């Protein structure tokens with residue numbers, strides 16, 4: 001499959017925050033920010049693979065500074081890494097005060113999307129062509145995060161299996177009483 005560069009899918013989504021996006025204190029809800037992060041990241045993923053792509057995971061996310069109603073918020077999203085069927089996208093969130101022009105770095109997140117075929121099964125994605133030193137650095141960092149995610153999923157599966165076994169054993173004990 002022919003590779004594609006990061007430049008071909010990088011996306012900038014800009015959104016003015018409105019009163020319906022806020023909590024009673026006037027700060028924009030974290031969930032609203034997260035929604036636009038997901039939209040911007042998903043746009044990158046679909047631009048890269050040109051098939052349907054679903055969010056498989058969102059890594060730990062820190063809200064570094066509040067976003068306020070009236071701010072113009074930019075979600076800059078770009079592709080860091082491609083696996084066989086998955087893609088890691090990084091999203092950086094910046095809010096701009098429309099009166100002063102002051103810009104604040106408010107949040108960032110890494111998301112993994114999986115490309116799906118027409119039947120909803122994971123589908124191969126074009127490899128990412130790395131053009132710059134920064135592309136290579138981001139790839140290496142994404143590869144390390146992917147390894148950690150895999151380990152965490154494995155641990156989660158094992159602890160769920162252990163919980164199921166314990167619950168079945170408890171049921172067996174109850175029935176034998």
Ligand SMILES: CC(=O)SCCNC(=O)CCNC(=O)[C@H](O)C(C)(C)COP(=O)(O)OP(=O)(O)OC[C@H]1O[C@@H](n2cnc3c(N)ncnc32)[C@H](O)[C@@H]1OP(=O)(O)O
Pocket residue numbers: 038042053054055056057082083084085086087112114122149153
């Ligand atoms: C844009 C949106 O908001 S979509 C709505 C929210 N998202 C959804 O509803 C998705 C629901 N989840 C699913 O459909 C499935 O769990 C899928 C498609 C994400 C993964 O399906 P699976 O059968 O587990 O796929 P499989 O084990 O073959 O893995 C496929 C790829 O996904 C990756 N993957 C699977 N689960 C995860 C996860 N939780 N986090 C990160 N990567 C994952 C795998 O590493 C693999 O990557 P690779 O091909 O690059 O090596």
